[in-house]
Amino acid sequence: MEKEIRNDEPRLMKGNDALAEAAIRANIDAYFGYPITPQSEVIEYLTREVPNRKEKNIVVLQAESEVASINMMYGAAGAGARVMTSSSSPGISLMQEGLSYIAAAQLPCLVVNVVRGGPGLGTIQPSQGDYFQATKGGGHGDYRLIVLAPNSVQEMADFVFEGFKLAEKYRNPAMILSDGALGQMMEKVYLPEDNSLPKNIPDWATRGKPKGGKQRVITSLHIQPEKMEQINHELLAKYELLQSEVRFEEVSTEDAEVLLVAFGLSSRICQKVVDLGREKGIKIGLLRPITLYPFPSKRLNELADQVALMMSVEMNAGQMVEDVKLAVNGKVPVFFKGRMGGMIPTPEEILQSLEDHFENIKVVG
Amino acid sequence: MSEKLYLDEPEIELEEVYCRPTEALYDVPFHYCPGCGHSVVHRLLMEVVEELGIQEETIGVAPVGCSVFAYHYMNVDMQEAAHGRASAVATGIKRVLPDKYVFSYQGDGDLAAIGTAETIHTVNRGENILMVFINNGIYGMTGGQMAPTTLPGQVTSTSPYGRDVSLVGSPLKMTELVANLPGAYYVTRQSVHNPNAVRKLKKALTKSFQYQKLKKGTCFVEVVSNCPSGWKMTPVESIKYIEEHMFPYYPVGDIKVPKE
Numbered sequence: 360m361e362k363e364i365r366n367d368e369p370r371l372m373k374g375n376d377a378l379a380e381a382a383i384r385a386n387i388d389a390y391f392g393y394p395i396t397p398q399s400e401v402i403e404y405l406t407r408e409v410p411n412r413k414e415k416n417i418v419v420l421q422a423e424s425e426v427a428s429i430n431m432m433y434g435a436a437g438a439g440a441r442v443m444t445s446s447s448s449p450g451i452s453l454m455q456e457g458l459s460y461i462a463a464a465q466l467p468c469l470v471v472n473v474v475r476g477g478p479g480l481g482t483i484q485p486s487q488g489d490y491f492q493a494t495k496g497g498g499h500g501d502y503r504l505i506v507l508a509p510n511s512v513q514e515m516a517d518f519v520f521e522g523f524k525l526a527e528k529y530r531n532p533a534m535i536l537s538d539g540a541l542g543q544m545m546e547k548v549y550l551p552e553d554n555s556l557p558k559n560i561p562d563w564a565t566r567g568k569p570k571g572g573k574q575r576v577i578t579s580l581h582i583q584p585e586k587m588e589q590i591n592h593e594l595l596a597k598y599e600l601l602q603s604e605v606r607f608e609e610v611s612t613e614d615a616e617v618l619l620v621a622f623g624l625s626s627r628i629c630q631k632v633v634d635l636g637r638e639k640g641i642k643i644g645l646l647r648p649i650t651l652y653p654f655p656s657k658r659l660n661e662l663a664d665q666v667a668l669m670m671s672v673e674m675n676a677g678q679m680v681e682d683v684k685l686a687v688n689g690k691v692p693v694f695f696k697g698r699m700g701g702m703i704p705t706p707e708e709i710l711q712s713l714e715d716h717f718e719n720i721k722v723v724g
Numbered sequence: 725m726s727e728k729l730y731l732d733e734p735e736i737e738l739e740e741v742y743c744r745p746t747e748a749l750y751d752v753p754f755h756y757c758p759g760c761g762h763s764v765v766h767r768l769l770m771e772v773v774e775e776l777g778i779q780e781e782t783i784g785v786a787p788v789g790c791s792v793f794a795y796h797y798m799n800v801d802m803q804e805a806a807h808g809r810a811s812a813v814a815t816g817i818k819r820v821l822p823d824k825y826v827f828s829y830q831g832d833g834d835l836a837a838i839g840t841a842e843t844i845h846t847v848n849r850g851e852n853i854l855m856v857f858i859n860n861g862i863y864g865m866t867g868g869q870m871a872p873t874t875l876p877g878q879v880t881s882t883s884p885y886g887r888d889v890s891l892v893g894s895p896l897k898m899t900e901l902v903a904n905l906p907g908a909y910y911v912t913r914q915s916v917h918n919p920n921a922v923r924k925l926k927k928a929l930t931k932s933f934q935y936q937k938l939k940k941g942t943c944f945v946e947v948v949s950n951c952p953s954g955w956k957m958t959p960v961e962s963i964k965y966i967e968e969h970m971f972p973y974y975p976v977g978d979i980k981v982p983k984e
Binding site for chain 1: 779780781782783785786792793795799800801802803804805806809812813814815816817818819820821824841842845
């Protein structure tokens, strides 16, 4: 047995392990999952650790597929439990039908996507290629997930708590959009305090109807179009409310002439680009969206009045850049720098790309 | 007492031998086609729930198919699952509420085609739930297409010249298949084609709910049923079809019973 770790003592942990430990500390009632690289440590950690913490009464079940995991999650979340699943890109694709049902039935739960390179079976190396899938709904119909993008092992742990808080507040599925590097790399982490996330049993949960009370039904079926449209309006109203939860981080934006926009692992690399650029006298700033949905459009639009250009840096073929363009609405040129297929851009190549665009603008301007 | 019809009529206290479920089954007309077996099974399930006094402890899972609105009739807490996933949803519920009674209700396309993996693995894990499997050999709600259980030669809208087993395989005997799994506790095939069969089905459902308390594995009840609309028959003809064609392929009776 390991000795108990105090919260104020840092640990050196893998991102996936830190996330799994945070889930235990967040008192999840259940975890359903299926192994896939590069996130298998999550289910391995839970199947190893949970039996040592019997008092927590956590269900950990390896399902027969991601299709089964997400539907087990639907059942357990519908019964009022705090539930999590995790997977990587191809497995998350398999969950999309279930996620659409969960979003439509308004069930709070947490999905973790430790993204790998695609499309198809792709590679097990890190990628941000699932941005569209995560932020635009992903499955069929009009719905959104709350999407949190960590950029450190610390945030892999912290965002489990944040994810459940938001999911339960808005009765909406939340997703942690991580990547293979954040899942696999080891960093110093201060684990969230055990038992510090309050839990309530919601009155809509199907746990056996109260005596003399009304039956509870968890469903996404509304066959009358008038009713279905009304449900859509209710969802839209909720997503509107969600906009107030937008979170982002700014680095050196006060005097920035050019702005990098990057999330997750890319934003870690871009912090270095900011330093390198400033050493050369280029006033670079960085805006890092922490919530990818809701997206910090308003702040980007404000910054568009200040900077000469923006460049979205992503480990994909250019996905978030579309949201940046929508946010600034033509006020400034928006460029894109990306690597794909599991490749990670270096600070130098990002800086070079940024300098080239900046130079061109000056010439044209 | 009402007044006598005849002067010599004896005074008889009538014994109440049947009463429809008053609490667990909503007093509304079923939307099912005339002669369809679904409504009978719905009523039986809720009769059993009411008689066992477990209405407040029962959670049901509705499928995709004709019985998608099962919760409009069954007055217990319910969840509506995606097509094929009812037993995974039921697993999720039961795992976090192990002392509640949980049942899933699915048709043949749902349970034996798109949900085959979930069905087999749910039983293999021995989830302590009741799985109700309505087998009428056709996709009723989508308009009468071929099901995994459609009989050889049977005409449907996607087997217009009769089911060709050389092309699409033979009808799947899912119930026999799951009975082989160690997680299965009680596996039976019943029907609803006549009053006697209905009584036997009710017994099977009652046992299944009672067994859940033991936490010894999955109870799996197949119900050979009919689909007069999908089969393009009158209800009476459909019952004859069950007897003459369904039973030889899907024999009724217990397939796995608990060792007493």
